[in-house]
Amino acid sequence: MTAPTLVKSAPVVSTPPARAGMGPGRWIRDHLVVLVGMIALLYMFAPILVVIVFSFNKPEGKYNLVWNKFSFDAWRHPCGASGLCESLVTSLWIGVVATLGAVIIGTLAAFAIGRHRFRGQATSNVLVFLPMATPEVVAGSSLLTLFLNLGIPLGYTTIVIAHIMFCLSFVIVTVKARLAGMDPRLEQAAMDLYANRAQTFWRITFPLVLPGIVSAAMLSFSLSFDDFIITNFNSGSRVTFPMYVWGVAQRGVPVQVNVIGTAMMLIALVFVIGGRVIGARRNRLK
Amino acid sequence: MSIAMAAGLSETGPGGVGPTPAPGGERRKLTPYFLLLPAALAMIVFFLLPLLTLASTSLMTGSLESGYRLTWHFPTYGDVITQYWPQFIRSFVFAGLSTLLCIAIAYPLAYTIAFKAGRWRSILLVLVIAPFFTSFLIRTLAWKQILSDNGAVVDFMRSTHLMNITDLLGLTQGRLLATPFAVIMGLTYNFLPFMVLPLYASLEKIDRTLFNAAGDLYANSWTTFWKVTWPLSLPGVVGGTLMTFIPAAGDYVNAQLLGSTGDTMTGNVINNQVRNFAYPASAAMSIVLMVAIVVLVIFYVRRSGTEDLV
Amino acid sequence: MAETTSTGGSLAIRNLVKSYGSFTAVDDIDLDVPEGSFFALLGPSGCGKTTTLRMVAGLEEPTGGQIMIGAVDVSRLRPYQRPVNTVFQNYALFPHMTIFDNVAFGLRRRGAQNVRTKVMEMLELVELSHLAGRKPTQLSGGQQQRIAVVRALVNRPKVLLLDEPLGALDLKLRRQLQLELKRIQADVGITFIHVTHDQEEAMTMADTIAVMNKGKVEQLGSPVDLYENPRSPFVAGFLGQTNLLTARVSGQSNDVLTTDFHGVVLSMPTSRMAAKGPAVEVGVRPEKIHLADLGQAPVGYNVIDGTIIDASFIGVSTQYLVRTELDAEEELTVFSQNSAISLRQVGEKVSAYWHPDHTFGLHEGAWQEAEAAEVAS
Numbered sequence: 001m002t003a004p005t006l007v008k009s010a011p012v013v014s015t016p017p018a019r020a021g022m023g024p025g026r027w028i029r030d031h032l033v034v035l036v037g038m039i040a041l042l043y044m045f046a047p048i049l050v051v052i053v054f055s056f057n058k059p060e061g062k063y064n065l066v067w068n069k070f071s072f073d074a075w076r077h078p079c080g081a082s083g084l085c086e087s088l089v090t091s092l093w094i095g096v097v098a099t100l101g102a103v104i105i106g107t108l109a110a111f112a113i114g115r116h117r118f119r120g121q122a123t124s125n126v127l128v129f130l131p132m133a134t135p136e137v138v139a140g141s142s143l144l145t146l147f148l149n150l151g152i153p154l155g156y157t158t159i160v161i162a163h164i165m166f167c168l169s170f171v172i173v174t175v176k177a178r179l180a181g182m183d184p185r186l187e188q189a190a191m192d193l194y195a196n197r198a199q200t201f202w203r204i205t206f207p208l209v210l211p212g213i214v215s216a217a218m219l220s221f222s223l224s225f226d227d228f229i230i231t232n233f234n235s236g237s238r239v240t241f242p243m244y245v246w247g248v249a250q251r252g253v254p255v256q257v258n259v260i261g262t263a264m265m266l267i268a269l270v271f272v273i274g275g276r277v278i279g280a281r282r283n284r285l286k
Numbered sequence: 287m288s289i290a291m292a293a294g295l296s297e298t299g300p301g302g303v304g305p306t307p308a309p310g311g312e313r314r315k316l317t318p319y320f321l322l323l324p325a326a327l328a329m330i331v332f333f334l335l336p337l338l339t340l341a342s343t344s345l346m347t348g349s350l351e352s353g354y355r356l357t358w359h360f361p362t363y364g365d366v367i368t369q370y371w372p373q374f375i376r377s378f379v380f381a382g383l384s385t386l387l388c389i390a391i392a393y394p395l396a397y398t399i400a401f402k403a404g405r406w407r408s409i410l411l412v413l414v415i416a417p418f419f420t421s422f423l424i425r426t427l428a429w430k431q432i433l434s435d436n437g438a439v440v441d442f443m444r445s446t447h448l449m450n451i452t453d454l455l456g457l458t459q460g461r462l463l464a465t466p467f468a469v470i471m472g473l474t475y476n477f478l479p480f481m482v483l484p485l486y487a488s489l490e491k492i493d494r495t496l497f498n499a500a501g502d503l504y505a506n507s508w509t510t511f512w513k514v515t516w517p518l519s520l521p522g523v524v525g526g527t528l529m530t531f532i533p534a535a536g537d538y539v540n541a542q543l544l545g546s547t548g549d550t551m552t553g554n555v556i557n558n559q560v561r562n563f564a565y566p567a568s569a570a571m572s573i574v575l576m577v578a579i580v581v582l583v584i585f586y587v588r589r590s591g592t593e594d595l596v
Numbered sequence: 597m598a599e600t601t602s603t604g605g606s607l608a609i610r611n612l613v614k615s616y617g618s619f620t621a622v623d624d625i626d627l628d629v630p631e632g633s634f635f636a637l638l639g640p641s642g643c644g645k646t647t648t649l650r651m652v653a654g655l656e657e658p659t660g661g662q663i664m665i666g667a668v669d670v671s672r673l674r675p676y677q678r679p680v681n682t683v684f685q686n687y688a689l690f691p692h693m694t695i696f697d698n699v700a701f702g703l704r705r706r707g708a709q710n711v712r713t714k715v716m717e718m719l720e721l722v723e724l725s726h727l728a729g730r731k732p733t734q735l736s737g738g739q740q741q742r743i744a745v746v747r748a749l750v751n752r753p754k755v756l757l758l759d760e761p762l763g764a765l766d767l768k769l770r771r772q773l774q775l776e777l778k779r780i781q782a783d784v785g786i787t788f789i790h791v792t793h794d795q796e797e798a799m800t801m802a803d804t805i806a807v808m809n810k811g812k813v814e815q816l817g818s819p820v821d822l823y824e825n826p827r828s829p830f831v832a833g834f835l836g837q838t839n840l841l842t843a844r845v846s847g848q849s850n851d852v853l854t855t856d857f858h859g860v861v862l863s864m865p866t867s868r869m870a871a872k873g874p875a876v877e878v879g880v881r882p883e884k885i886h887l888a889d890l891g892q893a894p895v896g897y898n899v900i901d902g903t904i905i906d907a908s909f910i911g912v913s914t915q916y917l918v919r920t921e922l923d924a925e926e927e928l929t930v931f932s933q934n935s936a937i938s939l940r941q942v943g944e945k946v947s948a949y950w951h952p953d954h955t956f957g958l959h960e961g962a963w964q965e966a967e968a969a970e971v972a973s
Binding site: 137 | 315317319321322325326329332333335336339340343391392394395397399402408410413414415416417419420421423424425426427428429431432434475478533536537538543552556560565568569572573576579580583
């Protein structure tokens with residue numbers, strides 16, 4: 001390389017002062033991405049805003065579709081619509097029981113697959129994904145045919161079984177991921193420091209996997225609470241909250257449904273943000 | 287909540303754990319089987335057995351009154367396919383389009399959160415999942431309200447003549463509600479976080495110095511994106527596609543609430559058949575749907591070269 | 597296991613074997629580590645050193661052989677039943693516990709008294725007692741490393757195992773911690789067994805080094821011994837650079853062995869010849885060779901004439917490459933202290949000479965193995 005070429009190419013090759021060097025084109029493109037991202041976020045929030053706003057509406061007729069008058073009525077009487085709170089309680093109970101079942105069975109299985117070596121491990125790994133890859137109509141209708149063939153009456157039990165089944169895979173995958181992210185040397189270190197197997201499990205393994213189990217439980221609960229398609233096939237005469245909403249959708253949704261929807265989101269937000277704050281505070285502890 | 291699910295999905299690559307259990311006896315070798323037993327039993331009885339029942343039901347004939355008997359009646363399959371092929375086609379076209387839309391919408395969002403958000407990152411992540419704490423039926427009903435004939439969106443599209451274009455494409459019919467547009471939009475909306483979270487998880491893992499390296503090697507930001515960012519985010523794209531496409535193809539709620547009778551999908555048909563106790567037909571439909579999805583997924587995963595992902 | 601004092605802290609390994617299917621990671625090794633010594637297992641990655649350490653810790657089950665600590669055979673004991681503690685690679689500090697709880701972990705498992713005093717004493721030792729309430733992630737790499745050492749030491753093990761404990765740290769910090777570990781070892785007097793692939797680290801810290809290669813112990817000795825008198829081409833190449841010349845044994849008188857290199861006599865003490873047979877390789881370390889003007893080498897030395905074909909100035913020394921006159925295939929690397937007034941030039945003809953006592957002998961073809969070892973080091 002001769003001196004003249006070096007000088008000539010210098011303005012192109014060298015990096016001119018920090019940010020300006022990115023050029024206006026890059027600047028626009030960078031911010032275009034952010035702009036599109038924010039529009040996407042708006043898209044995600046649009047229906048939520050409608051739900052929240054209309055929870056304060058006092059509709060003229062039975063259809064809560066047009067804004068009429070601001071009112072706290074529905075918030076004051078959240079159980080004012082008949083059948084709503086019964087369905088809510090049903091959903092909460094089913095959510096709790098199904099979550100417990102799925103988390104217990106799933107965590108055991110995750111430990112088996114993630115922590116042991118055995119024949120059939122590869123098969124188990126694939127089988128775990130199958131329910132997730134099954135469309136809900138298929139899962140729901142196939143369970144229904146089973147229950148019908150076995151003569152099991154539809155109701156509370158069949159809903160819980162169905163919910164455990166679609167939560168199970170998610171629990172196994174979530175807990176297994178947490179296990180996989182754990183340094184095996186931590187358990188070895190505990191053993192090296194005179195902890196026997198039980199102590200190693202309860203003092204090291206379990207506390208470290210717990211966040212995975214907790215998020216699996218939260219996930220299971222929200223999946224169970226929100227499920228409509230599979231439940232609709234296997235519920236018999238039981239009415240869960242989503243089924244209640246589906247039922248009233250045709251004849252006019254009461255304002256209370258918006259109230260419950262808004263409250264659910266607020267409660268979940270409190271949980272998530274609270275969890276994060278606690279986590280952050282724990283990390284910052286001196 | 288669903289963060290864990292989506293992130294967990296994409297994180298489950300190879301890289302298995304290498305636990306080194308201390309010297310142990312025979313009893314230890316049985317432990318995994320004991321641990322696995324409840325889940326395995328549940329899977330066999332309540333997942334695999336139902337699928338088998340479904341398969342056998344699809345070959346039955348009879349009626350609700352006289353009972354159904356296994357007669358190996360294969361023509362049911364031919365019947366449901368010839369009768370409901372438009373619904374099958376619609377399921378896959380709607381699901382495919384909404385998956386593409388999901389990628390288009392989710393990618394900038396995930397990219398923003400992963401690389402541009404700075405200290406806003408965790409707040410944005412919470413915001414992404416926050417809407418999904420509200421029942422999806424309530425949200426879908428809210429869309430019905432937003433897209434209604436005298437709503438702001440319709441007014442806007444009419445006044446800007448956007449509606450003329452979408453009408454021409456057959457997506458809308460002078461209105462938004464009860465059109466394919468509304469169904470596809472609803473599907474896109476409902477499954478969006480299942481695209482955002484895996485995408486975010488795989489984008490977040492990318493080593494930023496790679497961007498600098500690409501820039502250093504004369505790639506502009508566009509080239510850097512297509513040659514570095516996009517290929518490295520493929521596991522997230524594939525994971526998100528599966529999590530979006532599969533449930534979308536089987537969905538019937540969006541078609542029911544946002545579409546017209548001309549926009550029904552496979553799920554609607556299956557649901558109606560079950561309501562009318564036409565069990566063999568619904569079973570045959572379910573099997574066809576599932577086989578079609580599995581074939582498509584295998585083809586897709588092969589093509590994208592990410593077999594080790596699942 | 598009761599609290600142990602540092603008595604009976606010798607380690608003896610007999611016929612230790614570990615195989616994974618058809619692959620033998622540790623191939624029938626014997627080791628004796630005297631109590632209170634700082635012992636290093638040195639070798640390239642995959643040589644079996646970590647596997648050996650993990651078998652001593654009880655984290656890996658031997659395929660065969662015995663591990664004795666003091667007079668007790670611990671080979672079949674669980675990790676938590678052995679009087680050894682380990683400093684893990686990347687430290688393996690429990691992320692969900694404070695520093696204090698990490699250090700107290702082992703004491704509490706064994707139901708020790710005065711846990712608080714003991715933990716704080718140990719934290720004092722590494723001057724980190726002010727961090728007792730922190731979580732591991734809030735500590736720097738060097739601090740985490742110290743905590744890992746203290747967490748193991750507080751249990752007063754008979755043997756402390758260190759698995760590449762400094763591998764994750766930068767060079768400067770590593771030098772500092774090498775000295776600190778040595779000081780701690782001298783303070784507590786516990787037997788340290790240190791696994792490393794870094795020959796400089798092993799030589800700085802250990803009083804005895806076992807050089808391992810392909811599952812076997814190549815040579816065992818003090819750093820000086822290993823460096824000055826390598827008994828295998830691997831050791832010669834892995835610890836520093838070496839020159840090897842192909843020669844034939846020409847005679848032996850008293851304690852002196854003479855060899856013939858294209859008519860030139862190169863002699864060495866008989867004890868420093870590790871090979872038998874007429875065809876051998878004669879070795880000498882580059883810094884042992886001096887350069888003189890052609891024909892000016894002093895009497896009583898091994899002398900080889902040659903031409904300088906390359907010279908690299910490195911500050912404290914200059915590295916010359918000398919091609920021998922007698923065999924154009926053979927080259928000598930020479931490290932010359934820059935104490936001379938002028939440096940030698942490329943193309944200059946010189947006499948390279950060194951003392952017979954600095955000469956060692958290896959078997960024929962050793963240069964290839966030595967070169968491979970040098971690349972691996």
